[in-house]
Amino acid sequence: MVTEPDTGPDAGKALARRNRKFAGACVGLFVTMVGASYAAVPLYNLFCSVTGFGGTTQVAEEASELVIDRKITVRFDGNVNHALPWKFRPEHRSVTLKMGETAQLAYLATNTGGNATVGTSTFNVSPPTAGIYFNKLDCFCFTEQVLESGETVEMPVVFFVDPEMDKDPELKSVKEITLSYTFFPVEQPERPVAATAGTAGTETNL
Structure with a gap:
């Protein structure tokens, strides 16, 4: 039915x-x-x-209390997105230091455009597995940087490589770490360019 x-x-x-x-x-x-x-x-x-996944570095509030004899060479790389009219490079291409030792290096950025522009950077280290051991004490990362036309600023980076890396079996043979930054334009700055111009860093000459 x-x-x-x-x-x-x-x-x-x-x-x-x-x-x-x-x-x-x-x-x-x-x-x-x-x-x-x-x-x-x-x-x-x-x-x-x-x-430290993907080469993301760590943020440290104080320097390492331990310094060991194993040395590591840190190489520096600087890149700029094509939409940002800047030149950006490290003052020195590399530095060799003991693990746990604090080092400071500066990048130089120049606005080659005709107007003030704002940029912000991303960063990573390679090999990526070393990211968890790369500690920054001071950095311009992810901070909006304002450059007037023709202005050059110095952007310091203070860092150390954690001695714990020496205990990592995957990194026992690693002798070099590359720290790389890439600057991108900021289309909508947090503050107007006129209000922040000249605050990006210490002006210098290339």
Whole structure:
């Protein structure tokens, strides 16, 4: 025996309720996915900063208390996105130091464009697995840098390589670490360019 579907008023109300529940579930799923996508960026950055994943360096509040005899050469690399009219390079290409020893090096940035521009940098180290042992005490990373037309500034980096790296079997044979920065233009600066111009660093001549 075949039962005919109920087409009365109650059936219509039931169908409407099911449709509303389904629509609500879809909206909830959409909101959850959007929220997860926004949360993914800070969570990923936190993960990288803690683990050194992808060559992300660490931030230290004080110098290492331990210095060991093993030496490591740190090479420096500077790059600029094509949309930013800057020249950017390290003062020195490399430095060799003992693990745990604090070193300071400066990068030089020059605005070759006709107007004041704002840039910000990303960074990483290679090999990527060394990121967790590379500690910065002072850096211009992720800070908006404002340069007037023709202005050159010095951007210091203070760092040390954690002696714990010597205990890492994967890095026992590593003799060099490369620290690389890339500057990108800031389309919407946190503060107007006129209010921040001249605060990027110490002016110098290339």
